Amino acid sequence: MNQKAQKIFFAGNIKFLRERRKMSQEALAAKLGLTRAKLAAIEAGNTKSPQPADYLNFSEFFKISIDTLLKIELSKLGEIKLRELEAGNDVYIRGGNLRVLAISVDRSNNENVEYVPVKAKAGYMAGCNDPEFIASLPKFSLPNLPAQGTFRIFPSTGDSMLPVPENSDIIAQYVADWTSIKADTPCIIILKGQQDFVFKMTTVHADGTILLKSLNTAYAPYTVEANDVMEIWQFYAYTSREFPEARSEMATVLTAIRNLEEKIGQRSNS
Incomplete structure (x- = not known):
């Protein structure tokens, strides 16, 4: 049985990346030590079998793997x-959005739920992709978690996400494909160059920016670049040592008023 030939996107990708950087053929050829004629032939697909050194040079210059340059349009x-690719997060294997995430497993080869204590927060930024660092974190087995997915526990600080209490432990699920996140989804955000995690309502925009909002309106929303984000973990649950406050009488009265207004509105429309 004949296998279907794998489509190769190398030529078109090189031209696309060059134009994306607003470089002329002459400029890129000079950077790579090629003649402009050879680069033009590669971009036109007239060079059927570029030398291995050419693949390596293009991969190193654009910081994108050879596999991706060949297989992904x-x-x-x-x-x-x-x-994300240009930031060094080249994880597009067969067109899928997979990130390199270090995990640890138990004796039955089931993923552990690691806890990132406060004292390990700064180290997590540098060691989140280091299997040895992840293996050194405390591990827990939590009931009722979905069978699929990777979960981790992050301590929260500050009051930006009230009514979630300060010093709660946030159980969150790893998000590989950020574009799958719905608007205003609570997430733990791991940002480059910061010593703490961010727990915010998260909206990913198509222009490569991410809007972060607090539930506490005293904190203004702000936007970060996707390139500045290392990891996103979607909120699943939280644990707290604080006992919830009883509902105030005023809150009860306001709820009753809203319910009455809704009923009146429904009758007016019927």
Whole structure:
């Protein structure tokens, strides 16, 4: 049985990446030590078998793996995925958005739920992709978690997400494909160059920016670039040592008023 030939996107990808950087053929050829004629032939697909050194040079210059340059049609990717690639997060295998995430497993080969204590927060930024660092974190087995997915526990600080109490432990699920996140989803965000985690309502925009909002209106929302984000973990549950406050009488009265207004409105429309 004849296998279907694998489509190769190398030529089109090189031209796309060059134009994305607003470089002329002469400029890129000079950077790579090629003649402009050879680069033009590669971009036109007239060079059927570029030398291995050529693949390596293009891969090193654009910081994108040879596998991706060959197999993935980069011009079809969204802006967020392209920015992730350009930031060094080349994880597009067979077109899937997979990130390199270090995990640890128990004796039965089941994923552990690691806890990132406060004293390990700064180290997590540098060691989140280091299997030895992840293996050194405290591990827990939590009931009723979905069978699929990777979960981790992060301590929260500050009051930006009230009514979630300060010093709660946030159980969150790893998000590989950020474009799958619905608007205003609570997430733990791991940002480059910061010593703490961010727990915010998260909206990923198509232009490569991510809007972060607090539930506490005393904190203004702000936007970060996708390139500045290392990991996103979607909120699943939280645990707290604080006992919830009883509902105030005023809150009860306001709820009753809203319910009455809704009933009156429904009758007016009927």
